[in-house]
Amino acid sequence: MTMIYIVEDDINIREMEEYALKNSGFQTMGFSDGESFFEECKTTLPNLVVLDIMLPGSDGLTILKKLRQNDKTKKLPVIMVTAKTSEIDAVKALDSGADDYINKPFGIMEFISRVKAVLRRFDIESEVLYTFEEIVLDDRKREVTADGKVCELTYKEYELLKYLISNSGIVLSRDKIMDNVWGTDFEGESRTVDMHIKTLRQKLGLSGAYIKTVRNVGYKIDVIKEDN
Numbered sequence: 001m002t003m004i005y006i007v008e009d010d011i012n013i014r015e016m017e018e019y020a021l022k023n024s025g026f027q028t029m030g031f032s033d034g035e036s037f038f039e040e041c042k043t044t045l046p047n048l049v050v051l052d053i054m055l056p057g058s059d060g061l062t063i064l065k066k067l068r069q070n071d072k073t074k075k076l077p078v079i080m081v082t083a084k085t086s087e088i089d090a091v092k093a094l095d096s097g098a099d100d101y102i103n104k105p106f107g108i109m110e111f112i113s114r115v116k117a118v119l120r121r122f123d124i125e126s127e128v129l130y131t132f133e134e135i136v137l138d139d140r141k142r143e144v145t146a147d148g149k150v151c152e153l154t155y156k157e158y159e160l161l162k163y164l165i166s167n168s169g170i171v172l173s174r175d176k177i178m179d180n181v182w183g184t185d186f187e188g189e190s191r192t193v194d195m196h197i198k199t200l201r202q203k204l205g206l207s208g209a210y211i212k213t214v215r216n217v218g219y220k221i222d223v224i225k226e227d228n
Contacts, residue, residue, distance in 0.1 A: 002026050004029075006018060006049075007060070008081070009056055017111065020108045020112055021112070021115065038063075045073065047122075048078070051063060051080055051098075052081050054082060054083065060093075064096045077119065079099060079101070080093040080102070099118050130162055132165045137161060139162070142158060146205055146206075147207055151203045153200070156181060160200060173218040174193045174219075175218075197219055
């Protein structure tokens with residue numbers, strides 16, 4: 001499900017935005033300042049950020065510039081929100097890398113429409129490019145790089161990695177992996193999954209440690225590396 005982070009120090013506005021987004025089928029997480037927002041981003045990145053300009057500590061423009069300077073967040077969709085109405089603020093936000101800009105007060109229907117519009121623009125790219133930490137899977141080229149080095153994967157290793165990244169942080173049972181990567185008609189044993197996980201880890205080098213074994217269940221790819 002699509003996750004949207006809201007960085008807004010006005011609790012009433014933040015709760016209104018969260019309520020509207022949840023009613024539209026999105027998951028949300030709210031933050032009152034940039035520090036708590038960046039701390040959460042270290043663990044999980046959202047699909048989109050709704051970012052207020054006027055914030056305590058670092059303002060929205062400073063936060064936006066920091067996002068755009070980081071390789072992991074430079075393409076993260078951001079909608080700027082502010083009570084300011086001067087044209088110069090919109091120009092600054094857009095020039096700093098914002099994907100859209102909306103003034104307070106705004107209507108809920110307009111707000112949701114802007115969010116959906118920005119997400120649609122990024123859907124095309126997200127369908128062909130899968131990333132997790134140092135791992136990049138380009139579905140157009142069917143090419144995988146880890147730590148900047150190309151990894152030569154078999155067809156099933158590639159599909160297995162794509163399935164893990166698409167469900168990052170989620171524990172996937174061996175049966176679920178078998179059904180989604182090998183197909184429901186495949187009559188092989190769950191050991192097939194274990195063997196492919198083993199070779200996939202090896203080919204990914206140090207990044208292979210992101211693939212974690214969940215005892216008696218299956219596997220997941222997570223930000224905390226484990227020794228294999």
